[in-house]
Amino acid sequence: MIKGNDPILLTPGPLTTSLETKQAMLRDWGSWDVTFNRMTASICADLVEVIHGGATHVTVPLQGSGTFSVEAALSNLVPRDGKVLVPQNGAYCQRILKILKYLGRAHVALDLPEDRYPTAAMIEEAFAKDPAITHVAQVHCETGTGILNPLAEIGAACARHGKGLIVDAMSSFGAIDIDASAYPIDAVIAASGKCIEGPPGMGFVIARKAVLEKCQGNSHSLAMDLYDQWTYMQKTTQWRFTPPTHVVAAFHSALGQFKAEGGTPARGARYRKNCDTLIAGMQALGFRTFLTPEVQAPVIVTFHAPGDPNYNFKDFYERVKSRGYILYPGKLTQVETFRVGCIGAIDSNEMRNVVSAVAETLKEMNVTKIAPLRAAA
Numbered sequence: 001m002i003k004g005n006d007p008i009l010l011t012p013g014p015l016t017t018s019l020e021t022k023q024a025m026l027r028d029w030g031s032w033d034v035t036f037n038r039m040t041a042s043i044c045a046d047l048v049e050v051i052h053g054g055a056t057h058v059t060v061p062l063q064g065s066g067t068f069s070v071e072a073a074l075s076n077l078v079p080r081d082g083k084v085l086v087p088q089n090g091a092y093c094q095r096i097l098k099i100l101k102y103l104g105r106a107h108v109a110l111d112l113p114e115d116r117y118p119t120a121a122m123i124e125e126a127f128a129k130d131p132a133i134t135h136v137a138q139v140h141c142e143t144g145t146g147i148l149n150p151l152a153e154i155g156a157a158c159a160r161h162g163k164g165l166i167v168d169a170m171s172s173f174g175a176i177d178i179d180a181s182a183y184p185i186d187a188v189i190a191a192s193g194k195c196i197e198g199p200p201g202m203g204f205v206i207a208r209k210a211v212l213e214k215c216q217g218n219s220h221s222l223a224m225d226l227y228d229q230w231t232y233m234q235k236t237t238q239w240r241f242t243p244p245t246h247v248v249a250a251f252h253s254a255l256g257q258f259k260a261e262g263g264t265p266a267r268g269a270r271y272r273k274n275c276d277t278l279i280a281g282m283q284a285l286g287f288r289t290f291l292t293p294e295v296q297a298p299v300i301v302t303f304h305a306p307g308d309p310n311y312n313f314k315d316f317y318e319r320v321k322s323r324g325y326i327l328y329p330g331k332l333t334q335v336e337t338f339r340v341g342c343i344g345a346i347d348s349n350e351m352r353n354v355v356s357a358v359a360e361t362l363k364e365m366n367v368t369k370i371a372p373l374r375a376a377a
């Protein structure tokens with residue numbers, strides 16, 4: 001690696017940001033400053049448009065990583081006597097269940113294998129079995145594997161039965177369309193450091209206004225009280241408590257670049273090309289993907305680790321890193337895998353280059369048996 005050259009992050013957040021986004025952080029802001037607060041207001045208005053929710057939804061930004069906003073959404077939007085159905089096919093669905101346990105909110109998991117998605121029929125069966133369910137908490141793209149869950153279908157099922165829908169769209173927001181005007185969504189949650197390509201540090205909950213208005217007193221936590229954050233911001237135009245000013249400024253810049261690129265369709269198309277280029281290159285080296293193409297979101301790809309005894313992830317990771325690319329460990333318990341992200345300010349050239357870096361690394365490690373020891377059935 002040339003000294004001073006940052007490695008390319010092929011990870012699902014933090015990710016590689018553009019120079020323009022990084023440059024937006026070279027200035028200090030006062031949190032009471034009118035220009036700064038206009039930036040916040042502009043971000044909130046733009047985010048609502050991403051899900052076609054201008055007429056119905058409002059954005060509440062929140063300091064912290066994405067999980068802070070997931071926790072805030074669940075604790076505010078699910079009343080204390082509510083019950084949440086969690087279709088579960090990966091690590092981030094499990095995190096939602098863990099949050100609900102911490103919050104003391106009743107919940108039930110609909111467990112699926114990590115390479116299968118829930119269908120409307122499964123969701124409706126769960127509703128029929130347990131009428132106490134009031135909400136569904138659905139991860140859109142399950143970043144643990146990269147599987148895309150069928151949001152429109154699940155949204156329609158929730159609408160038919162009058163259940164609230166809370167969507168963890170952390171790794172899909174801005175890349176895969178979410179249409180709050182086509183199916184009712186109580187809340188969409190995402191963060192600055194994912195497909196909008198900002199730095200990490202703030203999350204946001206895009207909530208249905210009519211629902212949020214009824215949420216006063218639901219939250220157990222002051223710092224995570226979305227209702228309070230929202231009402232305070234409406235009154236003062238300011239964040240409650242110190243905002244991550246540099247992150248907000250950079251996210252504002254990143255959102256401008258997102259719109260200039262052509263919004264969700266253009267960004268999704270770039271990531272799709274990244275994903276296709278990556279998979280084709282890796283398959284040519286002999287790698288196999290964990291997911292079938294039909295369920296693969298163009299966000300992050302899980303590959304089976306090579307079965308060769310000379311392979312180990314730590315060594316592989318370091319050697320690919322020395323060539324300028326940061327990979328991501330696998331998150332599956334049953335099979336050994338690693339992940340490669342397709343998102344960030346990168347294009348298919350980076351994908352071709354990382355495939356070359358992987359090929360050179362395998363040669364260097366004397367790894368010749370690329371087929372996995374054990375693949376999923």
Ligand SMILES: *Cc1c(COP(=O)(O)O)cnc(C)c1O
Binds near residue numbers: 013067139143169171
């Ligand atoms: C990134 C991500 C989160 C949030 O993770 P943090 O580490 O808290 O930022 C939540 N859900 C999904 C699906 C994600 O991809």
